[in-house]
Amino acid sequence: MTTAQHGGPDTLGVPRWDFSTNANACGPCPMALAAVQQADARHYPDPAYTALRESLAAFHAVDAARIVLAGSASEFIGRFTAWVAREGGQRVWLPALAYGDYAHAAHAWKFERMHDPVRAHLAWLCEPSSPLGQAEPFARRVVASGAQVVLDRAYEPLRLSGRCRLEPVALQQVWQLWTPNKAMGLTGVRGAYAIAPERAVAQARALDQLAPSWPLGAHAVALLDAWVSPTAQDWLAQSLDTLRIWKTEQLDLLDHLGWTVLPGDANYVCGKPPRPLDAPALRAAGIKLRDTTSFGLPGHWRLGVLPPEAQAALRTALHRAEVFQ
Structure with a gap:
């Protein structure tokens, strides 16, 4: 049986810092969550x-x-x-x-x-x-x-x-x-x-x-x-303003780390790191990225836009990986 390639939880559970999916990182939407729970x-x-x-x-x-x-x-x-x-x-x-x-x-x-x-x-x-x-x-x-x-x-x-x-x-x-x-x-x-x-x-x-x-x-x-x-749509519109700020910060981080990032309009970025990533080591550190090989783009990774604390964890993990190479 062929295993589908997807982001999100895996055999290790839910990643602490999950850059591998494109869910709205400002969420869950409170109104939608309440509706589902009820x-x-x-x-x-x-x-x-x-x-x-x-x-x-x-x-x-x-x-x-x-x-x-x-x-x-x-x-x-x-x-x-x-x-x-x-x-x-x-x-x-x-x-x-x-x-x-x-x-x-x-x-x-x-x-x-x-x-x-x-x-x-x-x-x-x-x-x-x-x-x-x-x-x-x-x-x-x-x-x-x-x-x-x-x-x-x-x-x-x-x-x-x-x-x-x-x-x-x-x-x-x-x-x-x-x-x-x-x-x-x-x-x-x-x-x-x-x-x-x-x-x-x-x-x-x-x-x-x-x-x-x-x-x-x-x-x-x-x-x-x-x-x-209307309440959920208002919340969504406000969340986009926050995501724009976080995306700018995340792009700056990746640029500082030497990544080549491709242009895009959505709440995620796709880029190539300056050297191959040790994905299992990152996953062990609680960080998961999305390998884009299954999309037809080997050597690149897709990262959902996450808040500053997640970006800080990514920076630390990637710096640590460079030190121990």
């Missing part, structure tokens, strides 16, 4: 999720029939790929650097990877991208390709600069995948949703029919309900 887990949610669909649709100003609920972004990636395959799709386009689940799902369904999106039946975009946090340079070409295009917007709520390369009209032509647990600082609560393109209500219904019963539990429903509330 969720009624004694009963099944409404199997149709009527109220949740309506609140998500109102938040995005779309018809509720365009909302597709998912157990997680990864679950949606697998289900969407299966649906495209069922409809006869055989070819996929992926960004050069991307989350590994896109390629994993495509491989599972025997898709052929295309270099030209015009030849693809399925195409994946992500803005801000991971691991770089940048805009996708081929976004407009991909949208015009005629493929089923999914824009992964996991990090859009945590964008600290820049803006999406796609204009509002183009956004209505693609599937938009949202996973608010990162923005709310509650990545342990799995739950996501997609917004279907403007004229894809029938396709949204087909995706719903491919889902298992109750893809969202009571805690995920509570999280998504809280996510669209």
